[in-house]
Amino acid sequence: MTDKWFRQQKGSVLLVVLLVTTLFTIMGLLLITVSFSHTKQINKEISRTQATNAAEMGLKEFNWKVKRIISENIQFDDKVNLIENLSVSSDDSFPYSYSVDAEMNKQTKRIAITSTGRVNGEQRVITQNKILFAEDSNSDNQINGKSLIYGGSIKRGKNVEIGPPDATNESVDFDSIKQYFKRIRLPSAEPLPDAIRKNEASQSISHCTDNINFVNTVNISHNVVFDKNVMVHGDFNGSGNITIKGDLYIDGTVNLSGNITVCGDVYIKNDANLSGNINFNRNVFINQTANISGNVHVKGDTVIKQDFNYEGGSTWDGYVYVGNNLIRKNDSSGWGQILQFNNTVFVNHDVDLHSNKVEVQFNNGLVVSHDITLKTSANGKIIIHKISDWNSGLNQIDESAEETEYN
Numbered sequence: 376m377t378d379k380w381f382r383q384q385k386g387s388v389l390l391v392v393l394l395v396t397t398l399f400t401i402m403g404l405l406l407i408t409v410s411f412s413h414t415k416q417i418n419k420e421i422s423r424t425q426a427t428n429a430a431e432m433g434l435k436e437f438n439w440k441v442k443r444i445i446s447e448n449i450q451f452d453d454k455v456n457l458i459e460n461l462s463v464s465s466d467d468s469f470p471y472s473y474s475v476d477a478e479m480n481k482q483t484k485r486i487a488i489t490s491t492g493r494v495n496g497e498q499r500v501i502t503q504n505k506i507l508f509a510e511d512s513n514s515d516n517q518i519n520g521k522s523l524i525y526g527g528s529i530k531r532g533k534n535v536e537i538g539p540p541d542a543t544n545e546s547v548d549f550d551s552i553k554q555y556f557k558r559i560r561l562p563s564a565e566p567l568p569d570a571i572r573k574n575e576a577s578q579s580i581s582h583c584t585d586n587i588n589f590v591n592t593v594n595i596s597h598n599v600v601f602d603k604n605v606m607v608h609g610d611f612n613g614s615g616n617i618t619i620k621g622d623l624y625i626d627g628t629v630n631l632s633g634n635i636t637v638c639g640d641v642y643i644k645n646d647a648n649l650s651g652n653i654n655f656n657r658n659v660f661i662n663q664t665a666n667i668s669g670n671v672h673v674k675g676d677t678v679i680k681q682d683f684n685y686e687g688g689s690t691w692d693g694y695v696y697v698g699n700n701l702i703r704k705n706d707s708s709g710w711g712q713i714l715q716f717n718n719t720v721f722v723n724h725d726v727d728l729h730s731n732k733v734e735v736q737f738n739n740g741l742v743v744s745h746d747i748t749l750k751t752s753a754n755g756k757i758i759i760h761k762i763s764d765w766n767s768g769l770n771q772i773d774e775s776a777e778e779t780e781y782n
Contacts, residue, residue: 429492688712730755
């Protein structure tokens, strides 16, 4: 009886095994499906996050370019046109694109920036609204077309050209002019964040890729490249080939006799003695006296709080404000060089200009608050052209009313 029953149950274990196997197979497939779906969802979220980051990268690049344009020494309309035409298309290197929509009125510019990030088929859009506005010009200063001197008489030598029209004795409010120069961008006086801290620029430093704080006087007589900002808590003596791609802040006196290039803005707390080949690509602020005997080229605006003593041939592309006297009594350079100021020079005291070998050119006027003496000899020459329109050139764009929206 028992044997018969067992014989009847043959194959039932196989059915149970098959059933259990099928059940586990189904459960496994469900787990795989759920895991795949979860992984797909995670990848989708990762791609969306990366697309958002890419869109933010595009917005940051746009705002960085806007700040560079704002700081340029060009007129308001030219700045606006450059900002309007900012755009970038997405490619493998830059997984984002942005475009600008602008609305202009007399003194303001409302712009809407749309930045789109795309990663693995996912797209995220960030829009930002900004208002750019120009500072109001002081139209009461009637100086367009005039080279102004007041407070004293003009004493001329031979080979002196002023105008047309000729210089006029007319009062100018230098306090209002100073307000324009207070708006120029300058390096921060605070210690640089996340910066290397050094006691001295040793000869072993040839290339620095980070911000750097020098805590003492720096003497550099070798070739060195700084990729970012440099702050010196002391004097800065440079006689080598020095390139600074960021800003330069000097909490002391500067003596530069080498080949020096600074791509950012420059602040010098004490005197500046420049006798080398100097290129300043942005604004320069000298809190004391400037003594210039080298070949200097300043592309931005310049503020010198005390005297401006210079000789030789140099070029200033931006506006120049001198808080005390503008003095030139010697020619230490070779024949045929030219000293030229391509925008208006404002001198808040006396001007004493001597020209022997070097031709001196004021290509957009000279405004002097006190006496002016012009003297030439040999092949020297002094030319003062009329002012074209300094007010519109000094307009600065500021940013305000910023709103950002993610989509």
